[in-house]
Amino acid sequence: MTKKSISYKGKRISVVEVQGAKQLFLDSEHIPVKVRGRSGPYWSRHLPYVEFPTLEQLGRAIVDYRALDEKKKTERKTR
Amino acid sequence: MGIRQNQKTLSPAMRSRFVNALKRMKTDGVYDVYVRWHVEAMGDMGPNSPNFAHQGPVFLPWHRQFLILFEEDLQKADRANGADGSITLPYWDWTVDQSPDPAENPLWADDLLGPTGDPNQGFRVTSGPFATDTTQGHENWVLHVHDPMDDQPVDFLQRGFGSDPQVDNLPTADDVRNALQVPVYDSSPWNTRVVGTKSFRNLLEGWVTIKPTGREPGLHNRVHVWIGGSMLPMSSPNDPIFFLNHCNVDRIWAAWQTAHQQADQYPPTQGAPEGHNRGDLMQPFDGRADARPGGTTLPKVTPADLLDLTKLGYSYDTLAF
Numbered sequence: 460m461t462k463k464s465i466s467y468k469g470k471r472i473s474v475v476e477v478q479g480a481k482q483l484f485l486d487s488e489h490i491p492v493k494v495r496g497r498s499g500p501y502w503s504r505h506l507p508y509v510e511f512p513t514l515e516q517l518g519r520a521i522v523d524y525r526a527l528d529e530k531k532k533t534e535r536k537t538r
Numbered sequence: 539m540g541i542r543q544n545q546k547t548l549s550p551a552m553r554s555r556f557v558n559a560l561k562r563m564k565t566d567g568v569y570d571v572y573v574r575w576h577v578e579a580m581g582d583m584g585p586n587s588p589n590f591a592h593q594g595p596v597f598l599p600w601h602r603q604f605l606i607l608f609e610e611d612l613q614k615a616d617r618a619n620g621a622d623g624s625i626t627l628p629y630w631d632w633t634v635d636q637s638p639d640p641a642e643n644p645l646w647a648d649d650l651l652g653p654t655g656d657p658n659q660g661f662r663v664t665s666g667p668f669a670t671d672t673t674q675g676h677e678n679w680v681l682h683v684h685d686p687m688d689d690q691p692v693d694f695l696q697r698g699f700g701s702d703p704q705v706d707n708l709p710t711a712d713d714v715r716n717a718l719q720v721p722v723y724d725s726s727p728w729n730t731r732v733v734g735t736k737s738f739r740n741l742l743e744g745w746v747t748i749k750p751t752g753r754e755p756g757l758h759n760r761v762h763v764w765i766g767g768s769m770l771p772m773s774s775p776n777d778p779i780f781f782l783n784h785c786n787v788d789r790i791w792a793a794w795q796t797a798h799q800q801a802d803q804y805p806p807t808q809g810a811p812e813g814h815n816r817g818d819l820m821q822p823f824d825g826r827a828d829a830r831p832g833g834t835t836l837p838k839v840t841p842a843d844l845l846d847l848t849k850l851g852y853s854y855d856t857l858a859f
Contacts (some may be wrong), residue, residue: 484836491687495730495731496731502730503684504580504685504687504772505687505688505771506770506771507580507592507772508706508744508758508759508763508770508774509755509759509763509769510730510745510754510755524770524771525690525697527660527661527698527766529769
C-alpha cells in the first residue's frame with residue numbers, strides 16, 4: 460500500500476494505492492470515483508459534469524466546491 | 539405543445555407567466571420530483587452501476603423525455619395560475635447570449651432567472667424570483683433535494699458565473715457547428731471514451747471536444763460548470779436555468795437530426811449500458827409509480843420513441859446556428 464497526502468484549505472487530500480487500485484480520501488471520508496482509462500481521468504458523482512486528470516485534482520475541486528458555502532454554514536451555526 | 543422560443547424573445551407578460559408557473563410547480567411539490575428523478579438517474583457508484591441518463595447514448599433522449607413531462611407540468615401550472623396553459627419551455631442560446639451582466643443579458647434580470655450569486659455570501663443568489671428565503675411564512679425556492687452523499691447540503695440557490703478559472707467562458711457557435719458536422723450519433727463503447735469524430739452525442743454532452751479548437755469540458759457540461767454553484771452537483775435541476783440549458787441542448791440535437799436525416803438516428807440496439815439501448819425502457823420512464831402529487835404511473839418510453847420530433851408535439855422557432 461502507498462499513500463500520498465497533501466493539505467489543501469484545511470483538508471487532507473489522500474490518494475491511497477492498494478494493489479494498483481487508487482482511492483481518494485478527504486480527511487477520513489472516502490470519495491468513490493470512477494476512472495475512464497487505466498490511469499485517469501477520474502470522475503465522481505460529487506461533481507458529475509467534469510472529469511479530472513488526477514485524483515488529487517478531483518480532491519481539490521471537491522474541497523473548493525464545498526468551500527463555496529462553508530462561510531454561510533459557519534454564520535448559521537453561530538447565530 | 540407548441541413552439542419553444544429563445545428566452546430573449548419572451549414578452550414581459552410571458553416572462554412573468556414562465557416564472558410564476560415554475561414557482562407554482564415548486565409550491566405544489568411537482569418541481570422537486572424532477573430534481574429527485576435526475577439525482578436517482580445518476581445511479582450509484584457501484585462498479586457495474588450504469589448512469590441511466592448520462593455518459594452514454596441515452597443522454598439526449600432521456601433529457602428530451604424529461605423536458606416533455608416538465609413542459610406539460612409547466613402548462614398545467616400556467617392554467618392553475620389562471621392563464622391558458624399556452625406557455626412553452628424557452629431555451630437559452632448560450633453561444634450568443636453570453637454576458638453574465640443582467641443589463642446586457644436580460645436572462646439574468648430579476649424578472650426572469652435572476653443574477654449570479656454573491657461570493658461574499660457563499661455564492662448565494664440574493665435577488666430575483668429564485669433567491670431563496672427560508673423565513674417562516676415567506677418561504678421561497680428552498681432547496682429540498684440534494685445529493686445523498688452530501689452530508690452538509692445548503693438549502694439556498696447558489697451560482698458563480700465563470701468562477702471556475704478553468705471554465706471562465708461559455709461554448710461558442712463554432713463549437714456547436716463543429717459538433718453538428720459529425721455524421722455519427724454515437725459509437726461503441728457507448729460511453730465517455732468515444733472520440734468526438736465518432737460521436738455527436740459525446741461532443742454535445744461535453745466529455746470530448748474536437749481539437750485544436752476544443753475546450754474541455756465542452757458544450758453541455760461546460761455550461762453546468764460555468765454557471766457553478768447549484769448547477770454542479772447531481773441535483774442541478776434545483777436551478778431553473780437547468781431547463782433552459784437542456785432546452786438548447788435538445789434544440790442542437792434537433793438541428794443534428796435535421797442535418798443528418800440519412801444517418802442512423804440511434805445506433806445501439808444492444809451492447810450499450812443498461813437503459814441506453816434503442817429499445818430499453820428509460821428509468822424512471824418505465825411504467826413505475828409516479829411520485830408527482832396526484833400522479834398514477836409514469837409512461838413507458840424508450841429512446842426509439844423520441845427520435846421523430848414531428849410526433850412529439852413541439853418544435854423550435856429556429857434550428858440555425
